[in-house]
Amino acid sequence: MLTAAIITSLKVYGIAIVISLLVAVVIKLMVVLGTRAEKSRPVEMPTGTVCPVGPGVPDEDVAALSAAIFAAMGPHRILHIAPSSHGWASEGRAAHHHSHLPGPAGRGGR
Numbered sequence: 001m002l003t004a005a006i007i008t009s010l011k012v013y014g015i016a017i018v019i020s021l022l023v024a025v026v027i028k029l030m031v032v033l034g035t036r037a038e039k040s041r042p043v044e045m046p047t048g049t050v051c052p053v054g055p056g057v058p059d060e061d062v063a064a065l066s067a068a069i070f071a072a073m074g075p076h077r078i079l080h081i082a083p084s085s086h087g088w089a090s091e092g093r094a095a096h097h098h099s100h101l102p103g104p105a106g107r108g109g110r
Contacts, residue, residue: 053082057082
């Protein structure tokens with residue numbers, strides 16, 4: 001009775017090992033094929049006109065924003081860059097960002 005249970009458990013472990021190996025091989029193939037597909041596609045650099053920039057915005061900020069957007073999302077067109085003139089909007093944005101802080105002031109202690 002005990003030997004039958006041991007044999008059955010060994011069969012189950014063997015099947016689990018085989019299935020795990022097959023899944024690992026499939027995942028490895030997906031990773032290899034995905035990296036080959038990414039390497040074969042050339043990166044296209046965006047060209048075109050520069051977006052209108054509001055007064056007081058440094059050129060370095062525009063370059064940094066453009067580079068960050070291109071790195072995160074690919075080629076996109078920025079339509080307008082200007083400093084915010086609404087005090088209530090920046091206060092609301094700050095309150096929203098501070099609500100994510102951990103500690104007693106924020107709600108991070110859940």
